[in-house]
Amino acid sequence: MDRPGREEATRRDAAMVAAPVPLALAALFAAYALAFALSGAHLADALSSAAVNVAAAAISGIAATVVIRIVRRSALALRWMLAIHVVGAVAFAFLWYLLVLVGFSIGANWLRGGLVARAFGENALVWQLFQGVTLYALLVLWCERTHYPATGDAKPPAGVLTPADPRAPLLVRRGDEIIAIELADIVQISAASGYAEIVTATRSFLSGRTLSSLAETLPGDFLRVHRSHIVRHGAIVSAEPAGNGRLTLHLSDGDAVTTSREGARLIRALSS
Structure with missing residues (x-):
């Protein structure tokens, strides 16, 4: 947005x-x-x-x-x-x-x-x-x-594609307009004062859904590396130690995110 x-x-x-x-x-x-x-x-x-x-x-x-x-x-x-x-x-x-x-x-x-x-x-x-x-x-x-509005955690009707299906874009409401965001374009999703901020390489959008709700429906390419941050695995350019068992992830949009210790363990487990 x-x-x-x-x-x-x-x-x-x-x-x-x-x-x-x-x-x-x-x-x-x-x-x-x-x-x-x-x-x-x-x-x-x-x-x-x-x-x-x-x-x-x-x-x-x-x-x-x-x-x-x-x-x-x-x-x-x-x-x-x-x-x-x-x-x-x-x-x-x-x-x-x-x-x-x-x-x-x-x-x-x-x-x-x-x-x-x-x-x-x-x-x-x-x-x-x-x-x-x-x-x-x-x-x-x-x-x-x-x-965390209750409407953000509502389950989709039966038969409706969810973001867990790689064919389904993430739908975000902006005023009376609904915007479809391709999952492959998303770099990170962060908690932002009651909203979830969805960041792509060129723009950012605000969603009324909770970060936990999004984490449950996003496919496995998205990793919750911190209580307040979800990143797309393919958007991670590099990672470096941030102290206390954490990592700093450098993302494809030029931003950097510091993981929690649990998030750092997740990243290390996925690395070869």
Whole structure:
């Protein structure tokens, strides 16, 4: 995909990702306001308390989303990703809790009298931390959903040629247009901010399918040499050590890709 088309697609993707956020925050605000009102608080107090909780959740959520997306785009092993998410969930819960305390400590005369913070009771603290861990888990699922749309993993109808058949080109949608890319023209396919970037010798295209989905349907000439990279075997010009058991692959389009250790073992096993 050319740069203007890619930028337009990125803007559309960002708009689709951001669209549910105001609705989710509004629903959370309504739920908090109702809960505080049912507990006997006056309407003004219920609304202000709900606003404090939602504002704290939004600020914490922004920070958590940045971390989640960085972790998702990294090439870390699954066990390390899980460990980071466990720590992240606890950190998110405590950050939300601390921001709520700060919000409740701001009174009408806080500039003169300062902030007066009062910790939650034991039961309220446990509930707040439970909410934090739950919301963090929902954020992880949301980020996974926005990075990997479910439609990209749909199975083709019976009888339809898939890219596993060497006669079948790879079909990529660009706006209302569908472009057929011959497999022999593909140099590499890389993960790119929720898309798969398909690179040929002369152009690049963005596909909404996941890298894993493409890897399952591509023929054996395509090798997944890294969590974020698939290369065509025939497009590899040379390879050289990159340290730590990895290889740097020099491709026919002049680009270079660094493999994972597992990808390097795959390349070495195929070499004579």
